[in-house]
Structures are given as structure tokens and as C-alpha cells.
Amino acid sequence: MSVEPSQVRTPEPLSRPYGVASYLICMKGILIREALRFLHQRERFISSLVRPLVWLFIFAAGFRQVLGVSIVPPYRTYVLYEVYITPGLAGMILLFSGMQSSLSMVYDREMGNMRTLLISPFPRWYLLVSKLLAGVAVSLAQVYVFLGIAWFWGVKPPPFGYIAVLPALLLAGLMLGSLGMLLSSMIKQLENFAGVMNFVIFPMYFASSALYPLWRIQEASPLLYRICQANPFTYAVELIRFAFYGQLHLTSLLVVTGCTIVFLTAAVIAYDPSRGLMSRKPAAGGAS
């Protein structure tokens, strides 16, 4: 049965206006959901650890004799190859995690879960930043579990390094997560995500200082060296590497900060309903 307007009772009061506490509640809710989703996907957690551990246990051991690493800052002495690539592997976790987040955003958008987030009354930028922070928080936990295992493998930076590296990991995670978020706004369908793997993750990872020092690359190919220098992931890795030894690599800090701002701003614009890409394509399931 329908109700005539004259019969309408007074609606229940609306939820109270939004203050600072409400903003924090919103962010906490997004963080908890991200953590719960992660905990429910154990295979995702395991695979996120197995990938860098395979590199550490097998690749690094195999290439230790082949790839000699000379004394380069921040190292003050010769280091084992395992020690050299550990910051790059921490970056690898953040890189894959950032892209995984973008994959889940595309999936959520296709399956409709993303709409639940985007129809919240909080500003769109705030929702996206909260989702980004939640994704980075989860990936930081993965990095520290990896570092714990690496410690038993003989990769032992100074104890202070584990604390000093946290802001570097956070910033690098934000940059890579922002990039993932930007990419997710451009990807129309889940199937297109394989392209991200081929055109973003692998080139970013291999054309960086994660696996070999830049001087080695310069010797091999000046062009590749310049590509590595233009790759933001190189700076993320160097920021993490220096932070492990309690040092600040200023250039890396500036580049990573700048890239984070650019990627995040572009992602927020892309997801902005009035300016972005969202309304230029039909909703999932077609424009019915």
C-alpha cells in the first residue's frame, strides 16, 4: 500500500552533522574493512610474502657470486647481495600491494562494492585518501613480516633502522598506492589489468636500483641508466635503503613526495564525479 503525503509521519532524526570525530570514525572503518578483507584472503598474504622471499632465498643466493656490489652509500663496507636487494624487495612488496589495491578497486567497481564507498557523504578525496592509507597500512605489515624473516636469513640492518625506515616505507607506499589508484580509474575492466602487470609493475621494478646499483646499469647502458633515473620507483627504493641506515636521501625524499602529490591529485580528479572519468563510461552492468 502507498501512503499519501498528508499521512506522512515525522521522519526519524538524521545522523548528527559531521565533525572531526566522524571523519576519524570513517577512516577507521575503512582501515578495519581493509584489514578484515586482507585477513580473509590468506593466500594473498602468503603470496605477498613468498614473492620477495623467493627473490631473497633463491635469486640473491644464486646471483651473489655473479653480481658483485662495490661499496656504495649508504653502505660503508662490502655487503652481501641479499643485504643490497632487501630494500628493493621491501619496495617490491609496496609496489605489488599498491597494484593489488588498484586491482581490488577495479574489481570492487565492477562488482559494485566501490559504490558503497563513493556514496558516503564524506568528501570524495577524503574517502580515497582513507582507502589509500588503509591499503598502505596493510602493506606495511607485510613488509615488516618480510623484514623479520630476512633477519633470520642474515639481513640485519641496525635496530634503529627498523624504526627509521617506517616513514620511508609509508611515503613510498603512498606514492605507489596513489599510482595504483590512478591506474584503477583508467582501467575500464578487470581483464585489462594484465596490461598493468606488463607495462607498469615489471618495467618499474627492473628499471630501477632495486636489483643492481645504478653505476652498474650506467656501465651496461647509458640509456637504461637514464630510464632508471626517471623511474620514481628508483627513488622509493633509495629512500628506503638510506632510511634503513638512519640516513635521509634528500633527492629521493623530494621525488617521492612530489610524485605522491601528483599521482594522488590526479587520482582524486579522476574519481571526482564532476571532473573525472567515472561518468564518461557506463556503470557496471551497462547504462540501463
Next chain:
Amino acid sequence: MEHIHPVPGRSEAAAIAVQGVSHTYGRHPALKDVSFSVPPGSIAMLLGLNGAGKTTLFSLISRLFGIQKGSISIFSHDIAREPREALRRIGIVFQSRTLDLDLSVKQNLAYHAALHGLSGARTRQRIEAVLHTVEMETRLKDKVRSLSGGQMRRIEIARALLHEPRLLLLDEPTVGLDIQSRASIVAFIRRLVADKGISVLWATHLIDEVDVRDHGIMLREGEVTAAGPLEAVLTHTGSHTVEDAFNKLCRKTVQGSGHER
């Protein structure tokens, strides 16, 4: 377009007022100069075939898409200028399921409460209240995956009601459900309107969900062909049943012949 009653988008008290809204995907027009209003405390059925523009309209009302042309107000709050005030007054049930299957009912509802800034105590209170309303109190800790299609829909409705909205948007909420579940959801929504006095905009192409005392907005190929109380629409179009009016106003016409198909 025929606006039988009331004048579209003029009343400040309108639960929703849509004025001159057009939307295109690239060069394909999805909505063309759409205008209508929904009085507070009423059920308005948005009727149209698949592809008529119902979901696009819902995406614009819920601000998933930006408005390219025209304006939409929720209880006098313009969705583009005052999105926060407009969105906090809306509860939405989307056509596709948007619950997280791996999380429990409680976790899904708590997430939605957080997205509306509800405190812990208020969240617990509201979850209890809405689950009671949809008669699903016993499934609080169950994973959503373990629920039936009809039960999931009830939880989605409960979620839409969690922040006490004044306008409920339902985008084909009974699609994919069996007859019994559909009837149950329809009866439940109507009871909800009677009890709580909230307004409902309900997109559907299933005529048996429509009551002749509802308001109706007829959509055909992105255009509103009639809007107003359905009884008036029936009279105006010389139709005996809602289905008859639906066939006249919502079915696609064969170009050049004037015939419907």
C-alpha cells in the same frame, strides 16, 4: 513528456526534484532533459525497460556520476552544490549486490555506519534496530556468503536504512529473486514507508511491484514520457491497468511507423 501532476522540481519540500537532467556516454545520450519530482513520504516507481536510463539516473542522484546538464535536489539540497547534505539523506540499494561476501552481516553494516560517521554506540544501536526491522536479528554474526538472495537483499535494505535516511533509492531490488522473496521485499518496503514515513524512488520494470496509488515516472530511451500519480497517468493515457500504461509509455517505438515494439 507529460507531467500530469505535480509540477516537476518546483516544490521545496520535494524528497527529490530532478530538473532538465541530460547525460551522455561519449556521443550516446543516456538521459534527455529528464524532469520530475517525488513528494515526501510517497513511493515513486521509476518505470522503464532495460536500457531506458534508470541506472544512469540513480548514478546521478547518488553522485556516482557528475551531472553534465540540469540539477538534482534532495530535500532542497542540490546534489552538486551540497553533496554532503544531500547524500546523508539518501539510502541506496543498488541493482547489483554490494555486500562484502567474506565479511559478516555485522561487519558489513559497521563499515557502512563508519562511512556515515556513526559512533560505536550509535552503530550498535542502529544495527540492532535495522536488523529488527528486516527481521534478520539472528544472522548478525553470519557471513554474508551464507545468506540466501532474498536475505542478502534484506541486509542491503537494512544497510541503506542504517543512517536514518529520508529518501530510499531502490534500483531494481528484486531482480534475480524468486516470487516469494520478491513479494516479501515489496511488502516490506511498503510497510516501511507506512511506518517510517520515508520517501522511496523505486526503479523497476516489473509491473506487479507497482501499486496504482503510487507515483509513477515513465522512462523511455532516456526520456520521461509521463510523471505524476499513477491513477492520473492511467486516466490521462486512457489505460485500464498500469501494464497498459507501461506498454504505451515505456515500450520502444519503431522509428517512422509509430508502432511499439
